[in-house]
Amino acid sequence: MENLISGIHILAQWQVALALLVGSVGGVIIGAIPGVGAAVAIAILLPATFSMEPIVGLTMLLGIYGSSMYGGAIPAILINTPGTAVNALTTYDGYPMTKRGQAARALSLAYSASFFGGVFAILCLIVLSPVLAMIAPHFGSREIFLAALLGIILVVLAHRGQIFAAGMLAAFGIFINTIGLEPVKYTKRYTFDQGWLSSGVNLIVVVLGIFAISQAFALLVNKDESPEAKPVSGSMLGGLKELMGHKRVAAASSGFGVIMGMIPGVGEFTAQFMSYTYAKKSSKNPELFGDGSPEGLIASEAANNAVPGAAMIPLLALGIPGEALTAMMLSVFYVHNVIPGPQLFQHHMDFVMALYIAMLLLNVIVLIFLIFSTNLLTRIIQIPTRFLGMVILTLSFVGVYSLRNSATDCAMAAGFGVFGLILKRLNLPVVPVILGMVLGGIMEVKLRSAMARVKTPLDFIDRPIAAILFALIVLILALHVRTVIREHKERLSEAEIDHDLHDSQQR
Amino acid sequence: MDRFKTLQDMFKRYRRPGDIVFSVVFLLFSVFMLSQIGEQTVWKKGTKLFAQPSFWPAVSLGFMSLFAVFHLIGSAVSPRIEGRWVEVGLWLRSLEFVAWFLVYVAAVPVIGYLLATLLFAMLLAFRLGYRNLKWSIVAVLTGFAIVLLFKTFLQVKVPGGQIYEYLPDAWRSLMLVYF
Numbered sequence: 001m002e003n004l005i006s007g008i009h010i011l012a013q014w015q016v017a018l019a020l021l022v023g024s025v026g027g028v029i030i031g032a033i034p035g036v037g038a039a040v041a042i043a044i045l046l047p048a049t050f051s052m053e054p055i056v057g058l059t060m061l062l063g064i065y066g067s068s069m070y071g072g073a074i075p076a077i078l079i080n081t082p083g084t085a086v087n088a089l090t091t092y093d094g095y096p097m098t099k100r101g102q103a104a105r106a107l108s109l110a111y112s113a114s115f116f117g118g119v120f121a122i123l124c125l126i127v128l129s130p131v132l133a134m135i136a137p138h139f140g141s142r143e144i145f146l147a148a149l150l151g152i153i154l155v156v157l158a159h160r161g162q163i164f165a166a167g168m169l170a171a172f173g174i175f176i177n178t179i180g181l182e183p184v185k186y187t188k189r190y191t192f193d194q195g196w197l198s199s200g201v202n203l204i205v206v207v208l209g210i211f212a213i214s215q216a217f218a219l220l221v222n223k224d225e226s227p228e229a230k231p232v233s234g235s236m237l238g239g240l241k242e243l244m245g246h247k248r249v250a251a252a253s254s255g256f257g258v259i260m261g262m263i264p265g266v267g268e269f270t271a272q273f274m275s276y277t278y279a280k281k282s283s284k285n286p287e288l289f290g291d292g293s294p295e296g297l298i299a300s301e302a303a304n305n306a307v308p309g310a311a312m313i314p315l316l317a318l319g320i321p322g323e324a325l326t327a328m329m330l331s332v333f334y335v336h337n338v339i340p341g342p343q344l345f346q347h348h349m350d351f352v353m354a355l356y357i358a359m360l361l362l363n364v365i366v367l368i369f370l371i372f373s374t375n376l377l378t379r380i381i382q383i384p385t386r387f388l389g390m391v392i393l394t395l396s397f398v399g400v401y402s403l404r405n406s407a408t409d410c411a412m413a414a415g416f417g418v419f420g421l422i423l424k425r426l427n428l429p430v431v432p433v434i435l436g437m438v439l440g441g442i443m444e445v446k447l448r449s450a451m452a453r454v455k456t457p458l459d460f461i462d463r464p465i466a467a468i469l470f471a472l473i474v475l476i477l478a479l480h481v482r483t484v485i486r487e488h489k490e491r492l493s494e495a496e497i498d499h500d501l502h503d504s505q506q507r
Numbered sequence: 508m509d510r511f512k513t514l515q516d517m518f519k520r521y522r523r524p525g526d527i528v529f530s531v532v533f534l535l536f537s538v539f540m541l542s543q544i545g546e547q548t549v550w551k552k553g554t555k556l557f558a559q560p561s562f563w564p565a566v567s568l569g570f571m572s573l574f575a576v577f578h579l580i581g582s583a584v585s586p587r588i589e590g591r592w593v594e595v596g597l598w599l600r601s602l603e604f605v606a607w608f609l610v611y612v613a614a615v616p617v618i619g620y621l622l623a624t625l626l627f628a629m630l631l632a633f634r635l636g637y638r639n640l641k642w643s644i645v646a647v648l649t650g651f652a653i654v655l656l657f658k659t660f661l662q663v664k665v666p667g668g669q670i671y672e673y674l675p676d677a678w679r680s681l682m683l684v685y686f
Contacts, residue, residue, distance in 0.1 A: 048661045164581055168533065168574035174567035175540070187549040187560045190540070213608070217601040224636065386635045390646070393608060394628055394653055401612065402663035410612040414605045421601050425594065426523045436567075444563050451557045 007353030010055055016358070019056045023063020024362040025369055030064065031071025032377045034227060035219055035388050037084040038068035039211040042328050044392075044399040046204055054336040055351065059358045061332065065325050066118060066308045066359055067366045073110040073301060074374065075381050078103060078229040083381075086268040086307075089276060089300040096292030104234030105242070109294055110301045111370050112239035113250055117302035118363040120254035121261065121309030126356055128313065133349065136317045136342035138465050141450035144341075146461075146469035147320050148439040148446065151264030153473060155323075155435050157480050158266050166432045169423075173436020174443075176201045184448070196408045203437055204403055207328055209413035210430050212396040214420025219389030221421070226385070229378040236371040246298050249279045253299045257306025262313045264322035265435065268304045275303040309359055316340050316352055320442065324431045327438045525594035527582040534575040541568040607631055619668025620658055621686040624650040659685045 010016070030041045041064050049057030072083030077094030090110060097106035139147070152170055159166035179190045180200025191197040243250055253275035260271035279299035280289045289296045314320045319341035321327035333340050338348070345352060370377075400413045423430050454460050461470045548561035556562060607627070614623040628650030629643055637646065657663045667683040674682060 048657060048663050051662065051664075164574045164577040168537070168571050168578055171567045171570035171574060175564060175571060178564045178567065182560050184558065185549070185551055185554070185560050187551075188547075189560060189564055190543070190547045192547065217604055220604050220635070221597055221600045384637075387632065387637060387642070387646075390628065390631045390635060391649055391653075393604065393631070394611075394624060394650060397608065397611060397615075397624075398653065398657045398663060398665065401615065402657070402665055405664060405666055407609075407612050411609060414608050417608075418598070418601050418605060422525075422529060422598050425598065426526055426529055428529075440563065440567065448558050451555060 003349040003353045004357075006350035007357055010350060010354040011059075011357055011361075013056075015053065015056045016059050019052070019060040020063055020358055020362060021365065023060035024067045024365045027064035027067030028071035028366055028369060029377065029380060031068030031083045032074045032381055033071075033383060033388065034075050034081045034083050034381065035215065035385055036392065037072075037215075038064050039324055039328075040215050040392060041068070042325055043204075043208045043211045044395045046207070046328055046331065047399055047402045049332055050335045054332065054338050055354060057332050057336075058329065058355065061329055062308075062355065062359055063362050065329075066305075066362050069301075069304050069308075070111060070114045070366050070370060071377065073114065074107065074377055075227060075229065077106045077110060078232070078378060079227050079381070081227055086272070086304040087300075089272045089304075090297060092290050093288075093293045093296035093300070096290075097294075097297070100292055102292070103230075103232045104236065105238060105294075106292075106297060107232060107374060108234075108236045108239030109242055109297055110239070111236065111367060112243040113253075113298040113301035114305040115240075115363055115367045116243060116250045117254040117257055117305035118309060119360065120251070120302075121258050121306040122356055122360050122363070124258045125309055125313060125359075129345075129349075129352065129356075132313065132317045133345040135465075136345045138463075139318055139342055140463070141446045142454070142460055143463070143465045143469060144318060144320065145443055145446035145450055146466055146473065147264070147314070147318055148442045150469060150473055150476075151314075151320055151322065151435065152439050152443075153265070153476060154263060155265030155432050157476065158270060159429050159432070162427075162429060165428045169429065170432035170436040173433040173438075174440030175436075176206065176433075177203075177437040177440045178444070201412070201437075202403065202409065203327075203331055203434075205400060205409045205413045206416050206437060207324075207434060208396055208399045209416025210420035210423075210433060211324070212392055212399065213413055213417030214424055214430075216389045216392035216396060217417050217421040218424050219385045219392070222385065224384050224386045226383070227381050229381050231375045231378055236374060242294065243298065246295055248282075249275075249295045249298050250302045252278055253302035254306040257303040258310040260303075261307035261310025261322065264314050264320055264439075267311070267323045268307045271303040271307055272300050275299040312355070312359075316355070317342070317345060321435065321438055324434045327434050330438060522582065522585055522588060523594070524588045524590035525598070526588075527579070528591065528595055530575070530579040530582045534572070534579050537568060537572040537575045541565075541572050544568065607634075615668065616666060617669050619671055619682065619686065620665045621651075621654050621682070622668065622670075624654050628653075654686060 026041070027038060030036050031038065042061050045061065045064070049060060068084055069086055072087035073090050073094065074083060076082040076087040076090040077098055080091050080095040082088045082091055094106045094110060097103065156163060156166045156170050179197060180188070181198050182189055188198060256275040256278070257271045260266045260274070276296060276299045279295045280286050283289065283293070283295050285293065311322045311326050314322050315326045315330060319330070319339060321330050330340065338344070338351070396413070397410065400410050403409060420430055450460070461467045544561060544565055548564050550559060550561055611623060611627045614626070625647050628646040632642055632646035637643070658665055671679050671682045
């Protein structure tokens with residue numbers, strides 16, 4: 001209770017309130033524009049937040065993270081183009097509803113389901129906090145190493161159908177993180193005697209290149225489009241009532257979102273896949289799924305909005321980011337010398353509480369904002385895509401350059417931009433690169449310090465949590481092999497494979 | 508024959524045109540980097556394996572090369588999708604915008620953030636086909652809004668331009684701090 005009150009004290013500063021407002025409203029707008037996702041916005045704003053207080057900067061980024069998916073549902077429902085990648089499933093049922101003249105109903109239902117998912121996840125976080133505070137201190141170097149290793153394995157395996165690509169890109173991320181002067185023996189690694197490489201490859205430069213600049217390039221080299229969305233008429237309040245009729249689907253989907261969000265490397269897509277499958281199987285009208293089913297819409301939106309809250313669990317409790325956006329936020333913590341991990345829960349519980357309350361508030365702000373401003377947002381969607389590319393490129397400059405006023409950083413970011421563009425065009429995932437960089441760094445440090453006390457290999461897993469994590473790794477790998485064999489037996493013929501089905505990496 | 512078909516199926520995945528070009532280049536890069544491990548990293552005597560400076564580069568490059576081989580096999584045994592070189596051409600087209608970006612980066616310390624941004628926004632918009640007065644004004648206003656947001660309000664670290672030195676004192680300090 002004390003922590004809760006001092007958490008409220010931390011939040012009760014005008015800078016924090018302003019950051020929350022700007023972050024959540026800005027996040028909705030950014031999410032609503034197809035072609036700019038939360039990742040682009042967070043990457044650009046990241047260096048600007050370094051000069052702010054940690055709570056102010058984090059609140060703003062959390063605002064964008066938590067609210068972009070609300071906005072992303074608007075073009076998904078109205079024009080069949082998801083605003084952010086995780087709204088792709090929303091188009092399945094949202095757009096058919098619009099075609100039937102039920103746009104307002106679909107939007108209202110999507111907002112309500114998002115709200116339910118978002119709040120559900122934060123309540124889970126608050127309830128789980130005491131447990132986390134109890135477990136987190138038992139995570140020593142070897143446990144954190146194993147958790148990071150588990151994260152890498154999961155992020156690779158989560159990219160079904162692209163596992164080799166995800167594996168090589170995750171390894172590439174680990175590799176570029178090793179470039180430069182290493183901090184223990186002070187030797188140079190892969191610098192090729194180039195001065196600009198000895199300070200290493202900065203994570204923010206890679207993030208900006210691979211998320212923001214690559215997106216700008218992708219928009220600039222493509223044909224100009226100006227998505228057209230018609231204004232929506234009707235009340236936005238009906239959805240909350242309708243949602244209550246589908247409590248079971250909403251709760252189950254949010255539950256999947258929370259569980260998948262907590263596991264590093266898994267994220268929204270798996271949560272949505274599971275909740276959509278569950279909703280379809282348990283529905284009285286399964287034939288409506290994919291053709292305008294309210295339950296399908298709820299399953300998609302509640303699951304994706306439950307993930308951000310849950311993804312904060314491994315980040316705050318262990319310092320392990322589960323996906324790209326929390327990996328970016330980790331750098332904000334580091335810059336301010338706040339090291340997320342067991343100590344944060346032990347000594348700064350009020351700070352953690354403040355973050356939770358901020359996330360709760362952002363959901364309320366966004367819901368209220370959306371009820372009144374949906375039609376305004378339908379106009380913002382119409383920005384021509386190549387013009388948008390120019391704007392993103394202009395913004396990317398200030399993101400990279402303000403980091404340390406280095407033209408070399410800008411050139412490197414542009415290089416990673418081209419790399420990111422190629423990956424996007426090939427529909428290959430970029431997230432493994434970022435997670436490889438972050439988790440690779442964590443693994444290197446933690447393995448070194450863990451091995452100092454380990455005499456035989458078995459010592460490594462002689463503590464209960466380490467043993468559980470190791471067993472999980474073995475189990476996941478074994479299950480994966482089993483699934484591959486089973487899928488191989490039930491495979492489709494070449495003609496039946498839809499090569500355009502998985503374009504989720506291109507948005 | 509059946510067996511070979513089965514093996515092919517195991518490596519099949521959702522692909523796009525140009526995949527094989529990327530696969531080859533990535534594999535060559537990985538193998539080249541791995542071949543440099545002796546040159547570019549140090550093996551310290553009397554240090555445990557896990558604390559060796561070359562341990563993580565070796566592990567990551569090993570996996571990179573291994574997965575890149577599998578990725579290439581996957582590309583090679585899958586049916587060809589038309590449009591490979593058109594796609595590579597599109598990748599290369601992005602280099603034009605890299606050049607635009609780098610010129611912008613070079614211009615900021617000389618002519619200042621404000622002027623460089625306004626010019627960049629307007630000229631690039633013109634290049635992209637927004638050639639009427641309305642879009643030019645929108646581009647300039649967008650550039651101005653970005654400078655206002657980041658430099659004036661958020662005070663991010665972007666140094667003043669060299670040409671600010673030629674301004675009268677009062678203007679110079681104003682421009683240095685806010686634009």
